[in-house]
Amino acid sequence: MPISLANNELLPIIEDxxxxxxxxxxVRYICSMGSLASVLAIPRATPITHCGPGCANxxxxxxxxxxxxxxxxxxxxxxxxxxxxxxxxxxxxxNELIEATLKIMDxxxxxxxxxxxxxxxxxxxxxxxxxxxxxGVPIVYAETGGFRGxxxxxxxxxxxxxxxxxxxxxxxxxxTGSVNIWSLLPFQNPFWRGDFTEIKRVLEGIGLKVNIxxxxxxxxxxxxxxxxxxxxxxxxxxxxxxTTAKHLEKxxxxxxxxxxxxxxxxxxxxxxxxxxxxxxxxxxxxxEAFIAAEEKHYFNYLKDFAGFYTGYTCQYHLPSxxxxxxxxxxNLAITKFIVNQLGLTPGRQIITENPPEEFxxxxxxxxxxxxxxxxxxxxxxxxxxxxxxxxxxxxxxDHTPVVFGTTWEGELAKNLKGFLVEVGYPSTDEVVLSRSxxxxxxxxxxxxxxxxxxxxxxxxx
Amino acid sequence: MTIxxxxxxxxxREQRLGTIIRWEGVASDLVLDSHATYGPKKNCGQQGRxxxxxxxxxxxxxxxxxxxxxxxxxxxxxxxxxxxxPIGCAAIQAMISRxxxxxxxxxxxxxxxxxxxxxxxxxxxxxxxxxxxxxxxxRDAWKRYHPAVILIATSCATGIIGDDVxxxxxxxxxxxxxxxxxMHCEGFRAKHWSSGFDISGHAILRQLVNKNPTKKQDxxxxxxxxxxxxxxxxxxxxLGLRCNLVMGGSTMSQLEQLPExxxxxxxxxxxxxxxxxxxxxxxxPEVKVPTPYGLKATDEWLREVARITHREDRVEEVIxxxxxxIKPQLDRLRKDLKGKKGYIAAGATFAHGLIADLRELEVExxxxxxxxxxPVYDSNDxxxxxxxxxxxxxxxxxxxxxxxxxHFQAYTSLHRSKPDFIIxxxxxxxxxxxxxxxxxxxxxxxxxxxxxxxxxxxxxxxRTLLTKKFSQSLAAHSSLPYKQWWLDQTDPFALxxxxxxxxxxxxxxxSCQ
Numbered sequence: 001m002p003i004s005l006a007n008n009e010l011l012p013i014i015e016d017x018x019x020x021x022x023x024x025x026x027v028r029y030i031c032s033m034g035s036l037a038s039v040l041a042i043p044r045a046t047p048i049t050h051c052g053p054g055c056a057n058x059x060x061x062x063x064x065x066x067x068x069x070x071x072x073x074x075x076x077x078x079x080x081x082x083x084x085x086x087x088x089x090x091x092x093x094x095n096e097l098i099e100a101t102l103k104i105m106d107x108x109x110x111x112x113x114x115x116x117x118x119x120x121x122x123x124x125x126x127x128x129x130x131x132x133x134x135x136g137v138p139i140v141y142a143e144t145g146g147f148r149g150x151x152x153x154x155x156x157x158x159x160x161x162x163x164x165x166x167x168x169x170x171x172x173x174x175x176t177g178s179v180n181i182w183s184l185l186p187f188q189n190p191f192w193r194g195d196f197t198e199i200k201r202v203l204e205g206i207g208l209k210v211n212i213x214x215x216x217x218x219x220x221x222x223x224x225x226x227x228x229x230x231x232x233x234x235x236x237x238x239x240x241x242x243t244t245a246k247h248l249e250k251x252x253x254x255x256x257x258x259x260x261x262x263x264x265x266x267x268x269x270x271x272x273x274x275x276x277x278x279x280x281x282x283x284x285x286x287x288e289a290f291i292a293a294e295e296k297h298y299f300n301y302l303k304d305f306a307g308f309y310t311g312y313t314c315q316y317h318l319p320s321x322x323x324x325x326x327x328x329x330x331n332l333a334i335t336k337f338i339v340n341q342l343g344l345t346p347g348r349q350i351i352t353e354n355p356p357e358e359f360x361x362x363x364x365x366x367x368x369x370x371x372x373x374x375x376x377x378x379x380x381x382x383x384x385x386x387x388x389x390x391x392x393x394x395x396x397x398d399h400t401p402v403v404f405g406t407t408w409e410g411e412l413a414k415n416l417k418g419f420l421v422e423v424g425y426p427s428t429d430e431v432v433l434s435r436s437x438x439x440x441x442x443x444x445x446x447x448x449x450x451x452x453x454x455x456x457x458x459x460x461x
Numbered sequence: 462m463t464i465x466x467x468x469x470x471x472x473x474r475e476q477r478l479g480t481i482i483r484w485e486g487v488a489s490d491l492v493l494d495s496h497a498t499y500g501p502k503k504n505c506g507q508q509g510r511x512x513x514x515x516x517x518x519x520x521x522x523x524x525x526x527x528x529x530x531x532x533x534x535x536x537x538x539x540x541x542x543x544x545x546x547p548i549g550c551a552a553i554q555a556m557i558s559r560x561x562x563x564x565x566x567x568x569x570x571x572x573x574x575x576x577x578x579x580x581x582x583x584x585x586x587x588x589x590x591x592x593x594x595x596x597x598x599x600r601d602a603w604k605r606y607h608p609a610v611i612l613i614a615t616s617c618a619t620g621i622i623g624d625d626v627x628x629x630x631x632x633x634x635x636x637x638x639x640x641x642x643x644m645h646c647e648g649f650r651a652k653h654w655s656s657g658f659d660i661s662g663h664a665i666l667r668q669l670v671n672k673n674p675t676k677k678q679d680x681x682x683x684x685x686x687x688x689x690x691x692x693x694x695x696x697x698x699x700l701g702l703r704c705n706l707v708m709g710g711s712t713m714s715q716l717e718q719l720p721e722x723x724x725x726x727x728x729x730x731x732x733x734x735x736x737x738x739x740x741x742x743x744x745x746p747e748v749k750v751p752t753p754y755g756l757k758a759t760d761e762w763l764r765e766v767a768r769i770t771h772r773e774d775r776v777e778e779v780i781x782x783x784x785x786x787i788k789p790q791l792d793r794l795r796k797d798l799k800g801k802k803g804y805i806a807a808g809a810t811f812a813h814g815l816i817a818d819l820r821e822l823e824v825e826x827x828x829x830x831x832x833x834x835x836p837v838y839d840s841n842d843x844x845x846x847x848x849x850x851x852x853x854x855x856x857x858x859x860x861x862x863x864x865x866x867x868h869f870q871a872y873t874s875l876h877r878s879k880p881d882f883i884i885x886x887x888x889x890x891x892x893x894x895x896x897x898x899x900x901x902x903x904x905x906x907x908x909x910x911x912x913x914x915x916x917x918x919x920x921x922x923x924r925t926l927l928t929k930k931f932s933q934s935l936a937a938h939s940s941l942p943y944k945q946w947w948l949d950q951t952d953p954f955a956l957x958x959x960x961x962x963x964x965x966x967x968x969x970x971x972s973c974q
Contacts, residue, residue, distance in 0.1 A: 022594045023601040024548070025578045031549025046942065052617045052648035054525025055549060062552040065888070066559055073891050075868040075942055078522035081649050086621060100519035100956060104869060106944045116547055116618040117649060120587060146549030147583050147618060384574070385605060407558060411572050426555035428562070 017385070026384020026408040028327075028352040028425055029188065031146035034059040035154030036076060039111045041186035042213070043220035046077065046107040048139075050094045050125065051115025053080035055146070063151070067425050068190030068432030077101045081117045091123045098132060098139070108221040109166060111158055112141035119145030133165065138221070140165035152327075152353055155185055156243045162224060163247070170228035170252055177280065178209035178230045180248075182241025183262065184329055186214045188353075190427045194436030194445075195262075199236065202439050205290040206273050207282050228252045231280060236262055238328040238366070239359035260366055262329055264337035265443040266298040294440045301444050308451060309342075316458045319402035319419060319450075321347040323394075325387055326404060326424040328355055328363055331378070333438060334404050334423065337446070339371050346376035347401055348394050352424070354382045388412050402450060419453045421446075464666070464738045464839070469627050469643050471663045471734070473526075473651035479836045482653050483515040484863035485954050488829070491861055492849045495836030500843045512836055515957045523832075523866045524887075525648030528553050529657025530614050531577065532560070534644065534664070536688060536710045539609035541576040541602040545595050545626065546616030551579040560688065563904075564710060567690045578602055582618060591624050599633050599641060609713045610640045612664065620647035642668045653833045653865060655731040655808070658687075661708070662735030666742065671717040674743065681705050681718070682766060683725040683739065685732040689905030693728075696911055699779045700763070700772045708732060709906065724748055724769040726762070728910060729810040730838050730847065737839035749842045751850040753911050754814030755821040756784070758850060787912050791822075794919035799823040803922065804880035804898075806830040806871055806889040811903065813847035815884055818909045818918045820855040828860040828878035830871055830953075832887070862953050868892060869943060870953035877951035882925050884918070894928075897936030901925040 036047035036059060049056040056076040064070045077100075079085065079093050094112070101110065112129055129141040142161040144154045159182075181199060184192045196215040203210045211223045211230055233248055233256035235241040245256035257279045263269040270291045277287040312318065322338045324331045328351045338344045349367060360380060367378040381387050391403075391412060401418035403409050407428045413420035422430040423437070436442030437449075474480035479499045484491060493509030527550060534542040535557055544550050554577050561575045580598040582591045595613070602611050615626055626643045634641040646660045681703050684693045688709030697704045705722055707715050719725075720743035727736040730752065739745040746769050753762035760780050767776035802825045805815045812831040819826050838845055852858065860878060864870040866887045875883065875893060883893040883900045890900030901921050903909070909918045941948065952958075 017601070017604050021597045021601055022581050023578050023598040024551070024581045025554075025576070026574055027548065027551040027554045027579060029548070030552040031547060033549060034552065049522060051522075052525055053523055053652070054528050054648045054654065056522025057524060058528060058552045058556075059549065060522070061888075062555040066555050073868065073895075074522060074866070074888055076522045078520060080520050080522065080652075081617075082652055083649055086617075086649050096518045097520065100517075104519055104944060104947050104956065105942055107942065116549070116616075117621065120618060120621045146547035147587050150548060407555070407562070408574055410562070411574060414572075426558065428555060428559045 020383065020386060023385075024383045026387070028382060028384070028406060028408070029150045029152065029354070030059050030063055031151060032144040032149045032154030032157065033113050033115050033146055034063055034151035035144060035158045036060065036113050037063050037151070037187040038155045038158055038185070038214065039113070040064070041215055042109065042224070043216065043218055044107055045109040045111060045221065046101070046105050048098060048101055048110050048112045049076055049078040049115065050090060050097070050112060050118045050123070051078060051081060052117055053078070055115045063187045063425060066428045067187065068427050068430055070187060070190060070193070070432065077105065086117060086121060089121055089123055090118055091125070091128050094118075094123065094125065095128050098128065102137065108138060109162070110137070110139040111161065112139065113144045113158065114141070116145045116147055119143055119148070138166060150354060151188060152185055152240055155240065159244050160247060163227070163244075163251070167224055167227055172229065174231055175209065175229045176231050177207060177282065178211065179203065179280070180211045180227050180230045180233045181213060181236060182233060182244055183236040185240060185327070188327065188425050189330060190425070190430065190432045191423070191435060191437050191442075194434045195438045195442060197434065198436045198439035198442050202269060202273060202294070203276065205294070206277055206287040208276070208280065228254065230254065232256055234259065234276065238332055238363050239355050240329065242359070260332065260362065261336055262333040262438050264333050264438050264446065265341045266295045266440055267340065268336060269439050270295060298440045298444070305447060316454055317400045318454060319344065319400045321345045321396060321399035321401045322404065323348045323391055323401050323416075323418070324404045325350045325352060325391070325406070325409060327351065327353040330404070330423050332363065332366055335367065335370055335376060337443065339374050339376070341443070344402070345399065346370060346374065347396060347399065348391050349376055349378040350387050350390060351378055351380050352382055352387065355380065384408050391416070419450070419457055421450055421453055464734070464741055466663070466667050466738070466742070469667070470645045471656070471659045473656040474653060474659065474835065475651070478838065479512065480653055480655075480833055481512065481514040481836075481863060482833050482865040483517055483954070483957070484834060485515065486861060488848060488858035488861035489852055491834065491863070492846065492852060495834070496843050496846075499836035501841055515954050517954070517957050519869065519956050521867050521869065524654040526651045526654050526657035526660060527614055527616060527646045527648050529654050530644050530646035530660045532557055533658065533661035533708055534612040534614065535561070535575045535577055536708065537610065537612070537716065538710065538712045540612055541578060541606050541608040542612045542614060543595070543598050543602060544577065544579040544614050544616065545582070545591065545598070545619050545624070546579060546614075547582045547618055548579060550616045551577070564688060568710060576602075576606055576608065587618065587622055590622060591619055592629055595624065595626065596629060596633065599629075599637075603637050603639065608639065610642060610669065613641065613643045615643070615645050615647055617648050620645075620650070640668055655833060658731045659734040662732065662738065665716055665719070665735060666738040669713065669716045670719045672720075674720040676721055677723070678703075678718070678721045679723050679770070681722040682770065683707060683719050683722040683745065684728060685725065685735055686728040687732070687906035689907045692907050692910060692913065697766070699783075700767055700770070700775060702766070702770060702772070708735070720745060724766060726766065728752055729906065730835060731808070731810065733838040733840060740840075747840055749840050749845045751845060751847040752810055752814055754909055755817030755854070755915060756912070757854050758817055759911050783912050787916055790916050791919070794916065794923070795823045798919060798922055800825065801882065801922070801926070802827070802878075802880045804828050804875060804878050804883040804893075806883060806885040807903065808832045808886060809834055810847060811886060811909070813851050814909050815918070816851040816858065817855065818915050819884070821915055822919050822922070824922065826858060828862070828874055828880065829858050830862045830864055830874055832864070832866050834863045864953060869947065872896070872941060872943070873947070873950045873953040873955070882922060884921070884925070894932045894935055895939040895941065897933045899925045899928045899932050
């Protein structure tokens with residue numbers, strides 16, 4: 001078969017491939033050790049990585065450096081294992097690195113994360129780290145070799161390591177009206193920083209004391225130390241954090257509330273706040289007053305937006321259908337908002353982070369119940385090849401789609417004659433600072449983003 | 462060292478060239494010690510001592526050979542690159558995608574996602590081996606894209622579990638009828654990532670060039686570069702030469718033609734392996750003068766290309782007209798930049814080249830941080846030594862630090878140098894900004910090359926100096942994650958020094974090769 005190799009020609013996709021295999025391209029998450037990003041998300045905590053020379057920066061550079069350009073100083077301690085550590089073991093080298101790290105780095109908590117090399121050669125990392133723990137050094141470890149899972153499962157591993165090895169046992173009193181939050185995966189979601197600020201803001205608005213634990217609104221390790229005192233845990237995501245919450249329930253007898261849909265927009269957010277108020281036994285009048293003030297602000301803006309939304313339908317081919325290709329948390333949240341607030345048709349939803357099998361039926365059920373009069377189907381697929389294939393095979397005729405996805409969808413969105421809004425890893429055409437897409441305020445930013453994209457694509461470049 | 466194409470593995474740079482990643486001192490000493498230890502005449506009447514490398518108990522993550530190998534492989538048009546690895550190695554895909562999108566724009570290619578597929582190994586594969594998955598992924602690569610070549614990059618995990626990638630590659634190459642090329646790039650096998658360039662060069666030499674060239678193309682020059690805009694075609698056209706621009710985005714037919722060319726010029730010394738191999742195997746002469754950064758080196762580079770390709774008659778005219786062309790802008794830049802102090806943190810070739818560019822612009826340079834140091838290149842010709850050339854032309858560099866992009870050491874050396882600006886690679890500019898020093902990060906590899914590169918760097922510095930307000934506002938509100946005693950340090954290797962000896966001298970913890 002002749003294959004053209006000219007610079008400008010795409011290779012033809014020749015055979016119809018239907019069977020899913022182990023292969024994975026256009027990768028949308030990183031490995032278990034990528035949870036070093038979660039450590040960096042805790043103020044004044046430092047990851048110490050025991051792995052090959054490229055691992056730490058590869059994980060960090062992709063998830064933080066390029067993904068929304070969230071940050072990019074590479075100072076992560078790493079053993080940078082060589083043939084020596086592969087052949088003779090790396091425990092001695094790890095010990096040397098920990099000792100030097102304690103000398104030079106100013107940090108309140110150190111988290112040792114292992115990579116494939118250490119986990120394969122079988123270094124006894126626990127005994128190296130326990131020596132420092134006995135000396136009172138705030139240090140924990142987790143075995144996060146890349147073959148063990150992705151950064152979602154790695155996140156729960158390091159969370160558990162910090163709880164079990166650093167926070168420790170607690171049987172003192174509970175603080176009524178305080179809550180620990182387990183929600184989006186830091187850095188993986190490019191908007192997590194702004195989103196965590198909004199989550200904390202609205203929960204404080206109804207009178208809760210919030211341990212947000214990650215991000216700049218967190219007080220750092222003191223907040224983690226206080227974690228067992230909280231009245232309850234709030235898991236605000238379809239599944240991530242549930243393992244941690246169940247562990248805390250067992251360890252401290254601390255109950256948890258699971259809200260699978262992160263609220264976007266006034267209707268969702270108000271309902272969420274009422275649910276939390278009821279669960280935690282908060283002052284309902286205070287909650288209603290907060291909701292009223294937030295809704296007034298929100299709907300004033302929405303009313304002004306109506307001039308655009310209803311006035312330019314002909315002029316700009318406003319999208320009428322959504323395609324959401326992302327991790328489950330944003331997928332569910334955005335679909336709920338887009339369908340209920342804007343009235344778009346849910347076209348194709350594909351969840352890309354490979355959630356554990358046991359959580360999938362519950363996620364499917366949420367999609368089927370996306371609105372009173374609308375149901376949506378969802379697929380689970382992590383290989384970019386099939387993600388795109390499924391979208392390409394869907395009939396969108398009569399619709400202009402808006403694709404919520406990643407940089408991988410640049411070409412796809414163009415071919416669909418639709419619009420691309422980057423919401424997931426990797427988002428490398430998007431610079432993100434404090435922007436949030438959730439809650440009352442984030443919803444407005446999301447509307448701005450969608451319709452700015454539409455107008456820009458529809459007018460002269 | 463002779464290049465051995467019989468095996469699929471390449472000895473790493475520390476084995477071949479004596480490459481080091483930690484050193485500190487006066488630049489001229491590094492040159493003398495390098496030549497004395499590894500030069501062709503090894504210590505025959507030369508000054509210089511045995512080249513030694515410092516130790517460091519503290520190390521920070523950097524890059525690995527796999528990142529580099531993947532990056533080079535995917536820039537071969539029509540290729541599919543398989544990462545035979547657990548999913549973590551595939552974090553590089555986002556970075557490759559970004560680079561690909563930028564180059565697509567610069568080189569006028571059609572937008573498409575890079576064809577990178579990970580075999581996605583998991584815990585069971587560590588026990589039972591990963592070859593079945595690799596075989597599946599090779600078949601998937603063929604079915605999905607019918608590529609011109611399938612390149613396979615190994616990983617630390619597959620190196621340790623011992624997957625026989627070579628045998629499987631041969632088997633499937635015979636069955637599918639397309640080249641299946643293993644690239645052994647386990648990260649732990651080399652202490653510096655630049656070994657990855659040798660690995661991709663090795664793959665090209667072994668399996669992708671036309672091994673029986675029937676003709677010579679006397680006006681064709683192979684230019685090996687790392688990607689970025691094509692600045693070489695216009696440069697060579699002035700001598701009536703055509704440019705075969707490879708490594709950073711070439712087609713298979715360009716690679717096949719490599720042995721037919723009249724000369725090879727590696728635009729980065731980390732690409733010397735392929736250049737040396739083409740000379741050794743096919744008699745294509747390598748341009749063995751320093752890479753063209755700054756006026757003098759660019760003049761000499763053009764003269765050498767002209768000499769090899771028999772175009773001496775027109776080269777002086779080209780040089781004179783180029784000098785005249787850039788003079789007005791160069792004069793303006795020198796006027797603006799004279800007396801400013803710059804700092805350089807980059808890979809070895811960049812670092813050496815930028816010394817020339819900055820000093821040509823009359824910028825003062827007293828501190829340089831190079832991410833590694835090759836005492837010799839694969840040609841084993843010390844005439845090619847860029848650092849020696851930069852020092853001979855422009856004078857010594859009093860504080861020359863070799864540090865494998867170590868953030869804590871870059872901090873210390875910047876703190877010592879206190880420059881007006883920094884030009885950097887690998888995110889060191891962000892560090893500088895938090896210290897109140899305006900920083901520019903070079904993303905594309907050709908930015909400082911040739912006459913126009915000199916102007917480009919000058920303009921870059923001018924723009925960079927404008928960000929001083931940003932850096933200063935940031936510095937007033939930033940902190941670094943180090944303890945105060947380190948923040949007070951001015952010796953990047955303070956942690957490497959042993960305790961003070963009984964004789965009262967402090968000894969550096971050197972290990973000699």
